[in-house]
Amino acid sequence: MGQLLKVDDINVYYGAIHAIKGVSFEVNEGEIVTLIGANGAGKSTTLNTISGLLRPKTGSITFLGEDITRTPAHKLVEKGLSQVPEGRRVFLQMTVQENLEMGAFTEKNSDLRGRMDRVYEQFPRLKERYRQVAGTLSGGEQQMLAMGRALMSDPKLLMMDEPSMGLAPILVEQIFEIIKSLHEAGTTILLVEQNAQMALDIADRAYVLETGKVTISGSAKELLENDKVRSAYLGE
Amino acid sequence: MKKITSKGLSPYRKNEIISYGIAILGFAVISVLRSLGMVSSSLQGQLVPICAYVIMAVSLNLVVGISGELSLGHAGFMSVGAYTGIVVSGIMGTMGAADPVRFFAAVIAGALAAGVAGFLIGIPVLRLRGDYLAIVTLAFGEIIKNIMNIVYAGIDENGFHISTKSDYGLSAEGRMLLNGPMGATQVDRISTFFYGFILVMVTLFVVQNILNSRQGRAIMACRDNRIASESIGLNVMKNKLMAFTVSSALAGMGGVLFGLNYSTLLPIKFNFNTSILILVFVVLGGLGNIWGSMIAAIVLTVLPEALRQFADYRMLVYAVVLIVVMIATYNPAIRSRVSAFAEKYLRRKKPDAAPAEGGAD
Numbered sequence: 001m002g003q004l005l006k007v008d009d010i011n012v013y014y015g016a017i018h019a020i021k022g023v024s025f026e027v028n029e030g031e032i033v034t035l036i037g038a039n040g041a042g043k044s045t046t047l048n049t050i051s052g053l054l055r056p057k058t059g060s061i062t063f064l065g066e067d068i069t070r071t072p073a074h075k076l077v078e079k080g081l082s083q084v085p086e087g088r089r090v091f092l093q094m095t096v097q098e099n100l101e102m103g104a105f106t107e108k109n110s111d112l113r114g115r116m117d118r119v120y121e122q123f124p125r126l127k128e129r130y131r132q133v134a135g136t137l138s139g140g141e142q143q144m145l146a147m148g149r150a151l152m153s154d155p156k157l158l159m160m161d162e163p164s165m166g167l168a169p170i171l172v173e174q175i176f177e178i179i180k181s182l183h184e185a186g187t188t189i190l191l192v193e194q195n196a197q198m199a200l201d202i203a204d205r206a207y208v209l210e211t212g213k214v215t216i217s218g219s220a221k222e223l224l225e226n227d228k229v230r231s232a233y234l235g236e
Numbered sequence: 237m238k239k240i241t242s243k244g245l246s247p248y249r250k251n252e253i254i255s256y257g258i259a260i261l262g263f264a265v266i267s268v269l270r271s272l273g274m275v276s277s278s279l280q281g282q283l284v285p286i287c288a289y290v291i292m293a294v295s296l297n298l299v300v301g302i303s304g305e306l307s308l309g310h311a312g313f314m315s316v317g318a319y320t321g322i323v324v325s326g327i328m329g330t331m332g333a334a335d336p337v338r339f340f341a342a343v344i345a346g347a348l349a350a351g352v353a354g355f356l357i358g359i360p361v362l363r364l365r366g367d368y369l370a371i372v373t374l375a376f377g378e379i380i381k382n383i384m385n386i387v388y389a390g391i392d393e394n395g396f397h398i399s400t401k402s403d404y405g406l407s408a409e410g411r412m413l414l415n416g417p418m419g420a421t422q423v424d425r426i427s428t429f430f431y432g433f434i435l436v437m438v439t440l441f442v443v444q445n446i447l448n449s450r451q452g453r454a455i456m457a458c459r460d461n462r463i464a465s466e467s468i469g470l471n472v473m474k475n476k477l478m479a480f481t482v483s484s485a486l487a488g489m490g491g492v493l494f495g496l497n498y499s500t501l502l503p504i505k506f507n508f509n510t511s512i513l514i515l516v517f518v519v520l521g522g523l524g525n526i527w528g529s530m531i532a533a534i535v536l537t538v539l540p541e542a543l544r545q546f547a548d549y550r551m552l553v554y555a556v557v558l559i560v561v562m563i564a565t566y567n568p569a570i571r572s573r574v575s576a577f578a579e580k581y582l583r584r585k586k587p588d589a590a591p592a593e594g595g596a597d
Contacts, residue, residue, distance in 0.1 A: 073466040153468065
């Protein structure tokens with residue numbers, strides 16, 4: 001198990017606000033790693049810093065041994081780092097098929113067909129609706145589409161920002177089933193999630209973020225049994 | 237699986253065909269009417285400006301409709317094209333070049349100059365978004381106009397002169413091309429309706445091919461969702477800059493056509509009002525709808541002339557027409573009425589729907 005991603009002591013500011021205070025963690029090949037925490041803990045900020053939408057003031061981010069701290073967002077996809085942004089963000093006016101095609105935009109002469117077939121295999125719902133305009137899909141379907149689109153670039157690491165946001169409980173379960181099966185198919189996943197129970201159920205390791213710092217970390221099992229985690233995030 | 241790959245593009249193709257169809261049909265009908273002497277002299281004089289405005293509207297649609305950035309300085313690029321074209325045509329005229337050569341050399345030069353201007357202005361402007369971008373493009377449009385206001389150029393036996401001062405040493409036999417705030421004077425009017433038609437087709441070809449390409453998808457993706465676009469590896473700035481530059485170059489082309497249609501052309505012609513006029517064509521025709529822009533540009537150029545009979549109330553009627561069209565095309569109730577009417581009308585033509593006819597009236 002090689003190390004895919006290493007985040008080393010990053011500090012991120014929004015103007016004068018110190019949002020991320022020295023966060024470090026790593027993701028190894030084949031793992032599902034989850035960052036959990038309450039609203040405003042800095043989960044999405046951390047993810048957006050990795051994906052190049054924000055810049056850390058200090059600290060470094062390494063992906064496959066290469067420093068990507070200052071790499072622009074659009075260049076990361078070619079390196080094998082793909083993100084499912086928060087709040088789905090599909091191209092509403094394009095069809096399902098076109099959205100997926102856009103996901104492979106950076107790939108030249110790749111096996112587009114084969115990848116699309118694999119995505120449709122993972123998400124039969126999308127296949128049924130391949131010519132439907134994305135804006136007419138339900139929230140859960142849009143989330144699936146955003147995930148499928150990210151998979152079209154065949155990423156080495158897939159980052160997901162709150163995939164359960166705004167979805168009905170039954171759909172949340174479905175989405176997590178899919179994440180699990182993506183993992184079983186060999187995709188490494190970094191998952192940012194508020195729904196701690198669901199996230200810890202499928203993750204290998206987890207980090208708890210609180211006001212911009214990692215307060216607890218360990219295997220998902222350990223965290224599920226940790227009293228502090230149980231009382232603060234699992235409502236017990 | 238094969239089924240999935242085909243037919244995905246049909247709506248784009250349909251719109252493409254409609255756009256080319258309008259251009260070709262319009263040209264053919266007017267040409268026939270002209271040869272029969274049935275075109276009034278006022279319409280005759282408007283043919284070239286109509287073509288120029290169609291080019292302006294279609295090119296602005298690339299930025300406003302397809303790239304999704306509100307640009308209020310389109311007339312600025314038009315003026316860069318127009319004056320570059322006038323200068324090139326003037327120089328070539330003194331060298332005795334044939335009219336078509338002069339015209340198309342002027343078009344190429346004008347498009348290049350406006351494209352370069354668009355590229356340079358686009359770099360800072362496209363870092364902004366929304367209202368801010370609109371205001372800055374407006375400012376750049378005015379800056380271009382004001383620069384044109386102080387440019388003097390002429391050609392004599394000593395060669396080509398260009399200056400920001402009115403006494404720039406043009407000899408008595410020299411030919412003045414640009415005269416500062418007086419604009420271009422003594423322009424040879426070499427634009428024709430046929431050239432205009434060709435340039436409209438070129439514009440349609442360029443814009444519609446971009447629309448229907450990988451690049452076009454990328455531009456539309458950046459418009460629809462900036463963050464999603466970055467997450468799939470699109471360089472948003474590069475795509476927006478590409479659309480802006482191409483649009484400016486096409487506007488320059490429209491400017492050349494426009495400029496070479498008048499013997500004098502004042503820089504004030506390319507002020508904010510003209511930019512807004514072009515924007516009205518685009519918005520009224522439908523954002524991203526190419527043939528809509530064409531129709532709007534044609535109708536709204538002809539309309540003020542056709543309303544001359546209303547004398548003082550001309551612009552009032554014009555405004556009312558604009559409002560009515562706006563309401564009518566975006567009103568779902570009226571839209572459904574129209575489509576119901578069309579359906580009824582079409583059903584009548586089918587023999588199997590004959591019994592329904594009795595109840596129709």
